[in-house]
Amino acid sequence: MKISNLKLYNFRNYDTLNLDFSNKQNIIIGENGSGKTNIVEGIYVLAITKSFRGSLDKVLIKYGCNEMSIEGNVKDKIRHSYKVQLSEEGKIVKIDDNKIAKISNYISKINVVLFTPENTSVIKDSPTSRRNMVNIEISQLENTYLHLLNEYNKILKQRNAFLKLMYVNKLASPDYLWILTDKLIDLGLQISHYRNDFINNINVYYDKINYDITRKQGLKVSYVSAYKNKTKEELMKKYQSYLDKDIIIGKTNIGVHHDDFIFSLKGKNLKDFGSEGEQKNAIICFKLAEIELFIKDRGIYPILILDDLFSCLDAKKINNILKKLNKNLQIFITTTDLKNINTKILNNCTVFNIKKEKVVKRIYE
Numbered sequence: 001m002k003i004s005n006l007k008l009y010n011f012r013n014y015d016t017l018n019l020d021f022s023n024k025q026n027i028i029i030g031e032n033g034s035g036k037t038n039i040v041e042g043i044y045v046l047a048i049t050k051s052f053r054g055s056l057d058k059v060l061i062k063y064g065c066n067e068m069s070i071e072g073n074v075k076d077k078i079r080h081s082y083k084v085q086l087s088e089e090g091k092i093v094k095i096d097d098n099k100i101a102k103i104s105n106y107i108s109k110i111n112v113v114l115f116t117p118e119n120t121s122v123i124k125d126s127p128t129s130r131r132n133m134v135n136i137e138i139s140q141l142e143n144t145y146l147h148l149l150n151e152y153n154k155i156l157k158q159r160n161a162f163l164k165l166m167y168v169n170k171l172a173s174p175d176y177l178w179i180l181t182d183k184l185i186d187l188g189l190q191i192s193h194y195r196n197d198f199i200n201n202i203n204v205y206y207d208k209i210n211y212d213i214t215r216k217q218g219l220k221v222s223y224v225s226a227y228k229n230k231t232k233e234e235l236m237k238k239y240q241s242y243l244d245k246d247i248i249i250g251k252t253n254i255g256v257h258h259d260d261f262i263f264s265l266k267g268k269n270l271k272d273f274g275s276e277g278e279q280k281n282a283i284i285c286f287k288l289a290e291i292e293l294f295i296k297d298r299g300i301y302p303i304l305i306l307d308d309l310f311s312c313l314d315a316k317k318i319n320n321i322l323k324k325l326n327k328n329l330q331i332f333i334t335t336t337d338l339k340n341i342n343t344k345i346l347n348n349c350t351v352f353n354i355k356k357e358k359v360v361k362r363i364y365e
């Protein structure tokens with residue numbers, strides 16, 4: 001999968017920007033605050049329709065403007081043009097100029113694997129941010145996953161609303177609650193299988209990648225869920241045993257909305273015992289394992305974005321990683337200093353130098 005060009009209009013600090021990319025390594029250099037991350041964020045938003053910076057969509061629109069758009073041509077087997085527009089009317093996504101009514105049908109068309117320093121806090125953050133990360137990754141691999149997730153959240157909302165009603169109206173019949181619970185379990189079990197398979201598949205590559213980078217062993221990610229290895233009947237009993245608690249707090253205590261993912265090194269949870277460097281490394285390896293998964297299991301070469309990796313890992317390790325990456329991958333690297341990058345790697349790179357919001361392209365060959 002290769003993105004050949006990107007057009008930004010009123011996106012972040014750019015009025016208009018039109019870039020033609022190399023289908024190999026692209027390096028974006030510039031001072032702090034010059035707009036490097038904004039460019040790779042543009043590619044990410046074109047693929048996922050949301051930013052990785054966790055903020056509201058409207059911050060993507062240039063200050064003082066009312067709309068923005070991102071356009072790009074991406075070739076997998078066939079070349080298509082993609083567009084994400086934001087305006088007062090909301091978000092519109094298009095493929096080959098045709099509006100796609102459901103955003104969930106658009107996501108997963110462009111596959112990106114992103115590393116950003118903002119990812120590295122995922123291990124320390126709440127389970128929600130770990131679930132969000134995994135949800136985005138699986139959605140790119142499995143289109144139905146996002147539909148299941150949307151449906152699950154809809155039923156969960158209805159169930160919580162009904163629990164609140166049962167709290168107020170003690171005479172309300174619980175029949176409807178059990179209908180919703182039944183649906184929630186069916187959807188949750190499917191989501192849980194996807195999550196379990198994804199984590200098992202990541203682990204196939206995870207520790208080996210870690211060993212190549214750190215020469216240490218024992219890196220693992222585990223899936224923790226009340227649904228794991230449970231039957232529908234067992235889960236229904238669990239929901240029944242939690243009924244009183246659920247009614248009191250007006251929320252569903254059991255479900256895949258409480259799932260978590262634990263990163264461990266030699267059996268120790270990195271959240272509690274890991275150094276900052278170990279936590280960052282665990283996330284980098286996770287992203288690299290995901291690339292292996294895309295390539296080996298799906299025959300897909302996702303677009304790899306490495307934003308400011310040099311702020312997270314020493315240059316020697318990074319250059320080692322870059323040397324080992326599959327040569328068919330299209331890669332975007334942002335850095336403040338070209339000196340960080342090994343001259344051998346630089347030889348085949350296209351470099352975009354940002355100066356005062358103007359981007360100068362230079363090809364090393």
Ligand SMILES: Nc1ncnc2c1ncn2[C@@H]1O[C@H](COP(=O)(O)OP(=O)(O)OP(=O)(O)O)[C@@H](O)[C@H]1O
Binds near residue numbers: 037038
């Ligand atoms: N909606 C917006 N409108 C205008 N400018 C914005 C908007 N959002 C962010 N910016 C500006 O874009 C500039 C560039 O941000 P960006 O994160 O791309 O920098 P960077 O080159 O990656 O810097 P660093 O090296 O520090 O990571 C910042 O000065 C920021 O204030």
Ligand SMILES: [Mg+2]
Binds near residue numbers: 036307
């Ligand atoms: Mg940046």
